[in-house]
Amino acid sequence: MIPGLSQKAHEYYLKFPEDFAEDVFTWEGKELSLYPYEVEFIKDNSQFQIWLQSRQSGKTMTLATKAAINILLNDYFFITATGARLRHATRILDRTKRLLRSSPYWEDMIKPMTRKSGDTDLRWAKTEISLSNGSGMAAVALSEDGESAVGDSTNLAM
Numbered sequence: 001m002i003p004g005l006s007q008k009a010h011e012y013y014l015k016f017p018e019d020f021a022e023d024v025f026t027w028e029g030k031e032l033s034l035y036p037y038e039v040e041f042i043k044d045n046s047q048f049q050i051w052l053q054s055r056q057s058g059k060t061m062t063l064a065t066k067a068a069i070n071i072l073l074n075d076y077f078f079i080t081a082t083g084a085r086l087r088h089a090t091r092i093l094d095r096t097k098r099l100l101r102s103s104p105y106w107e108d109m110i111k112p113m114t115r116k117s118g119d120t121d122l123r124w125a126k127t128e129i130s131l132s133n134g135s136g137m138a139a140v141a142l143s144e145d146g147e148s149a150v151g152d153s154t155n156l157a158m
Contacts, residue, residue, distance in 0.1 A: 010073060013069075013073060014073060015043075018034050018039040018042070020069055020073075021034055021042075021065050021069065022034075024072075024103050024104075024105055025065065025068065025099050025100075025102065025103050026102050026103065026104060027061070027099065027102060028102075032065070032099075034062070034065065035058070038058060038061075038062045038065070041062055041066070042062065042065060042066045042069065060091055060092055060095050061095060061099075063081075063092050063095075063158050064092055064095035064096040064098075064099050065099065066156075066158075067079050067081070067092065067096045067137055067156070067158070068096050068099050068100055070135070070155070070156060071096075071129065071131055071133075071135040071136060071137055072100075072110070072113075072131070072133075072135075074133075074135060074155075075133045075134050075135060076133070076134035076135060077134075077135040077155045077156070078135065078136055078137070078138075078153065078154050078155050078156075079136070079137040079138075079154065079155065079156045079157075079158065080137075080138055080139075080140060080154040080156070080157045080158070081093050081137060081138070081139045081140070081158045082139075082140055082141075082142050082157060082158065083139070083141060083142065084141070084142065085141050086127065086139060086140070086141040088141075089127075089139035089140055089141055089142075090126070090127060090139040092139070092158055093127065093128075093129065093137055093138070093139040096129065096137060097124065097129060100129075112132070113131045113132045113133060114129075114130070114131060114132070127139045127140070
């Protein structure tokens with residue numbers, strides 16, 4: 001959970017992720033707004049979700065928003081973004097990073113969560129996000145010639 005965020009606010013944001021997204025995130029200088037189908041997907045915490053969407057329908061942004069909300073609001077929540085090649089997997093991770101960095105709360109609330117106490121460097125690698133609440137996200141390729149995610153624990157796979 002975000003340090004300093006009350007339990008009541010945390011519960012509210014878990015129920016209304018679209019409000020959280022609109023309050024906390026911006027994209028390309030504008031307020032992030034989600035379509036109803038995106039909100040339903042983000043709010044759904046089912047064990048399995050299948051989402052059939054056409055090209056250019058906002059899949060990457062929706063997945064990045066779901067990822068950002070989950071790693072900010074949940075302690076020790078780990079997300080694995082997968083793809084046939086690492087390049088595909090890192091698209092969602094990169095969008096999540098851009099979404100977090102574009103937040104008006106980046107300097108005060110989110111950026112401090114990316115550091116260990118006393119560190120001055122972001123704890124983000126090319127294929128990983130790590131937050132001080134124990135949550136994180138990693139991009140892994142699932143191809144024969146790529147890195148494998150076998151054996152890793154995850155709360156959410158994309």
